Amino acid sequence: MTKPHIAVVGAGIIGICSAYFLNKSGFKVTLIDKNEPGSMTSYGHACTFADYACIPVNSPDLFREIPSMLLRSDGPLAVDFLYTIRNLSWVMKFLQNCTTKKVKYISNSLGNLLNNASTSYDEIFSDVDVSQYIKNEEALYLFENENEFLKASITNKIREKNGVKIKNLSKNEILELEPNLAPVFFNGQLFIGSRHTTDPLAVSKKIFESFINNGGKFIKDNVENIIPNESKIKITYKNENFSFDKVVISAGSWSKNLTRKFGDDFPLDTERGYHVLFNNYELINRPLGWSQSGFYLVQLAEGLRAAGTVEIAGLSKPENKKRTKMIESQARKLLPQLNEVKSTWLGFRPTMPDSLPVIGQSQKNKNVIYGFGHQHIGWTLGAVTGKVINSICNDRIPNINIKPFSPSRFN
Secondary structure, three states, X not given: OOOOEEEEEOOOHHHHHHHHHHHHOOOEEEEEEOOOOOOOOOOOOXXXXXXXXXXXXXXXXXXXXXXXXXXOOOOOEEEOHHHHHHOHHHHHHHHHOOOHXXXXXXXXXXXXXXXXXXXXXXXXXXXXXXXXXXXXXXXXXXEOOHHHHHHHHHHHHHHHHOOOOEEEEOHHHHHHHOOOOOOOOOEEEEEOOOEEEOOHHHHXXXXXXXXXXXXXXXXXXXXXXXXXXXXXXXXXXXXXXEEEOEEEEOOXXXXXXXXXXXXXXXXXXXXXXXXXXXXXXXXXXXXXXXXXXXXXXXXXXXXXXXXXXXXXXXXXXXXXXXXXXXXXXXXXXXXXXXXXXXXXXXXXXXXXXXXXXXXXXOOOOOOEEEEEOEHHHHHHHHHHHXXXXXXXXXXXXXXXXXXXXXXXXXX
């Protein structure tokens, strides 16, 4: 029996991994994106496989921090005032998920998914050789002061319940590991067993090339329209209609317009993330997080990248130069030896008000599968999401509880 023809719309890491696993499973798969695979948000992030990142942006502390976020644009989390007013419904849903009970539920749900993230990538990496782009030096998070460390100690209890192993380090121990750091921090913690990539685009391309070499097809074009019916789904690109048996929507922050074609309207917004690339090499040995500003420093093949922070300001607002200047200033505080800036970057991380991704079948059409909304851990969750989507398309129950990520939870 011939397996169905599946279209995967969106060629970020979620779409690439989904296409890879579906193709390996015997489906005929067409991956569609107007951009080169892996070249958008999946390129510009902090490059860590952050299995430890089960703590959401939602936090009970945000209630008292909202005024400062609205007034400042240079903190680790910034909110555009006018955008907030126009999108008050999303903001209210977000705040409803900032209670202690909700945050614990979100963390445990993410933890369940993250616990399967590394093994899912290992399944790909046993087939696709990306060893030259993967480093096993564990991520080190630096705290500016004792208060920041004590706050982290509370959330670390949630991490540890979800299987994350953490080792606290003194300032002197950290300086032995990273002698180029300025001693401007209080202490830090290692995330035991974590790893990172030195070239995220190369990793994406390698997985994509394996997909193509195994018979997969890529269409570099914009999806103009999607027309669902009872038996087939028609997708319009190149001014023509093409029929598919199933479709996977993994278009990141742009998924919303596509899901509406099926009658599904999600409260999808975007975490705007930034990076600053410095013309430096071999300054640090591992990814370094900085509590004061919410970004990571990581040494890549193309230079030293400072990446992260969260800005809620939508898709259309141009790059906020205050954000990149803040990142540059804080990076130089930690590493005074930094050279000139090579480039800056703005990316759009798809986010839901409960900080949980949407993974599962559309209630309106069982042949439509969603995989988006992974916020700032999409890179980490690429492979495990692809495996789950493959299970769904094969009518198998995933080995992970995906109920917390159900598309129906916003009905």
